[in-house]
Amino acid sequence: MATTTATPWWVRWREAEGATILHVDLTPDAEREACAVALLDGAERSRRRRFLAARARREFALCRAALRVVLAERLGCSKRQLGFGYLEHGKPFATVDGRRADIGFNVSHSGRHGLIAIAEHRPAAAPEHGRVEQLGVDVEERRPRKDLEGIGSLVFSPAERRLLAAAADDNRRRLFYRLWSLKEALIKAVGTGFSLSPRGIELPAPMLRGARTGEFRFSDSPAETWRLVDLGERRFAAALAYRMPGSPVSG
Numbered sequence: 266m267a268t269t270t271a272t273p274w275w276v277r278w279r280e281a282e283g284a285t286i287l288h289v290d291l292t293p294d295a296e297r298e299a300c301a302v303a304l305l306d307g308a309e310r311s312r313r314r315r316f317l318a319a320r321a322r323r324e325f326a327l328c329r330a331a332l333r334v335v336l337a338e339r340l341g342c343s344k345r346q347l348g349f350g351y352l353e354h355g356k357p358f359a360t361v362d363g364r365r366a367d368i369g370f371n372v373s374h375s376g377r378h379g380l381i382a383i384a385e386h387r388p389a390a391a392p393e394h395g396r397v398e399q400l401g402v403d404v405e406e407r408r409p410r411k412d413l414e415g416i417g418s419l420v421f422s423p424a425e426r427r428l429l430a431a432a433a434d435d436n437r438r439r440l441f442y443r444l445w446s447l448k449e450a451l452i453k454a455v456g457t458g459f460s461l462s463p464r465g466i467e468l469p470a471p472m473l474r475g476a477r478t479g480e481f482r483f484s485d486s487p488a489e490t491w492r493l494v495d496l497g498e499r500r501f502a503a504a505l506a507y508r509m510p511g512s513p514v515s516g
């Protein structure tokens with residue numbers, strides 16, 4: 266933190282199954298944002314400038330700067346040695362001196378809340394769970410939306426839609442965001458973005474009944490198991506997903 270003067274705007278929020286999850290405070294704060302921008306490299310600053318909305322600029326700068334500081338610490342490298350590359354659908358990965366680093370991470374932001382999940386790709390990082398790979402994290406503020414049903418018909422399976430239709434009004438929004446964040450975390454773990462249809466993902470039945478963790482397999486790659494963890498709390502819905510140890514890499 267030598268290059269910043271603002272108090273860190275992120276905290277270690279929780280540990281989940283071998284991954285560390287940071288919470289990033291995205292409340293507007295000009296001093297913090299200036300400190301964050303100072304931590305970005307040239308490419309990141311240009312990217313930030315290309316966002317039209319002030320909110321998007323803030324989310325990117327505060328999360329990316331937090332990620333930079335924490336990854337450099339975990340990887341034992343300098344800010345200059347640390348870089349980022351991008352997979353085909355835009356999922357970022359870390360590099361040290363241009364070589365891909367043995368660490369997984371994923372970032373999500375929604376309103377005043379950002380989450381960063383980080384897991385080292387070493388068995389020792391999670392002896393009880395082995396390797397935590399291909400991570401995805403999602404956070405969603407539960408803001409009111411007028412057309413829950415319409416949006417739901419685009420992203421939820423028939424069973425999930427029935428569950429939503431049966432929920433009492435005040436529970437419906439909570440359930441909507443819970444299911445949404447679980448699917449989004451899974452899509453982000455896989456890394457293929459919009460090319461994977463959320464409607465085709467049927468969340469594990471125990472999770473639909475309220476379980477906080479579950480396992481998922483895509484029908485076209487049944488040997489691969491994805492672990493889902495509901496991280497939701499009072500302030501937001503959130504979820505973590507990762508590919509289970511021993512599962513072959515798809516594609």
Ligand SMILES: CC(C)(COP(=O)(O)OP(=O)(O)OC[C@H]1O[C@@H](n2cnc3c(N)ncnc32)[C@H](O)[C@@H]1OP(=O)(O)O)[C@@H](O)C(=O)NCCC(=O)NCCS
Pocket residue numbers: 324325328329354355356357371372373374375401402403404420445446448449452453454455456457458459463
């Ligand atoms: C990137 C994507 C996966 C998520 O975007 P989003 O909802 O705006 O965003 P989040 O805030 O959760 O995540 C954004 C972060 O994910 C990371 N990311 C970018 N592309 C990614 C990808 N293909 N896979 C995983 N993570 C990705 C980036 O770190 C990005 O933050 P940054 O630009 O500040 O570094 C996007 O492809 C998407 O929205 N897919 C939607 C899938 C869908 O239909 N969802 C409906 C509900 S289930």
